[in-house]
Amino acid sequence: MKSFSLPVSILLGCLAAPLQADDYASMLQYLSTTHIGDRALSGATGVIGINMAAGDFNLQANDRGIAVGDRASVVMDAHQSLRHIRGTEPDIASARIEDRALEGASGLISINQASGVANIERNAVAIAPHVIQRGVTELSDISLEASAPKAARSEGPSTSMRSVAVEDTALRGVEGVVQLNQIAGSGNVTGNTVIMSVTPALR
Numbered sequence: 001m002k003s004f005s006l007p008v009s010i011l012l013g014c015l016a017a018p019l020q021a022d023d024y025a026s027m028l029q030y031l032s033t034t035h036i037g038d039r040a041l042s043g044a045t046g047v048i049g050i051n052m053a054a055g056d057f058n059l060q061a062n063d064r065g066i067a068v069g070d071r072a073s074v075v076m077d078a079h080q081s082l083r084h085i086r087g088t089e090p091d092i093a094s095a096r097i098e099d100r101a102l103e104g105a106s107g108l109i110s111i112n113q114a115s116g117v118a119n120i121e122r123n124a125v126a127i128a129p130h131v132i133q134r135g136v137t138e139l140s141d142i143s144l145e146a147s148a149p150k151a152a153r154s155e156g157p158s159t160s161m162r163s164v165a166v167e168d169t170a171l172r173g174v175e176g177v178v179q180l181n182q183i184a185g186s187g188n189v190t191g192n193t194v195i196m197s198v199t200p201a202l203r
Contacts, residue, residue, distance in 0.1 A: 032090035032115040032184075036170075037099035044102070049123075050111045052095075056087040059120045060112040062179075067128040074126045087117040091160050093184040098167035106175040110192075113164075114183045121181040122191045129198055 032054045041048060049062040059082060065074035095113040102109065110123035164182040171178065179192040 029091040032093045034095045034113045034115050036097045036101045040101045041105055042100055042103040044105045046107045048107060048109045053114045055116045057085045057118045058114045061122045062110040063124045065126045074128050076126055080120050082118045085118040089117055089186050094163045095182045095184050096165045097170040101170045104173045108177050110179040112181045117186040119183045120189045123179040125194045127196045127198060
């Protein structure tokens with residue numbers, strides 16, 4: 001009775017070589033990832049701020065101004081700038097929110113997630129009583145500026161991948177104000193601005 005074990009073994013050996021080469025190449029890749037998961041901050045209440053960055057030279061801010069009183073006002077001003085930056089761009093950059101993170105949370109929620117080089121993110125909220133009048137309560141235009149970084153490539157494979165995602169189980173049942181900036185890459189600018197007028201309860 002003939003045996004075919006030798007040809008099969010040779011075939012498996014031929015297939016294993018490219019697989020090992022791919023594994024080695026993937027080990028040389030520069031990975032930059034941010035991840036919020038595992039039910040992080042689920043059920044949290046109040047003012048929630050998250051700044052999460054992976055990479056180099058990323059700027060993030062969560063600014064809030066709340067005025068209390070009949071003649072109270074809010075004035076907010078911020079400037080974020082990046083210029084002449086040198087860094088190494090990642091081969092794989094990703095920003096993800098998943099696994100029931102922030103499920104059932106409520107309040108004022110501001111999230112910045114960045115993976116890469118020289119990215120700028122800002123969330124801003126201004127809250128004041130009565131009707132907001134020009135010159136009384138102001139939130140200046142977001143002053144964000146980023147020049148494209150002079151970035152070197154890593155020594156790994158030339159193929160790059162960028163991804164951002166919010167899984168369908170994340171942020172489920174959230175109530176209130178939610179601000180979210182997600183960046184994967186380099187030299188990006190994002191911002192969210194919310195201005196609210198609140199009428200005091202009658203006494």
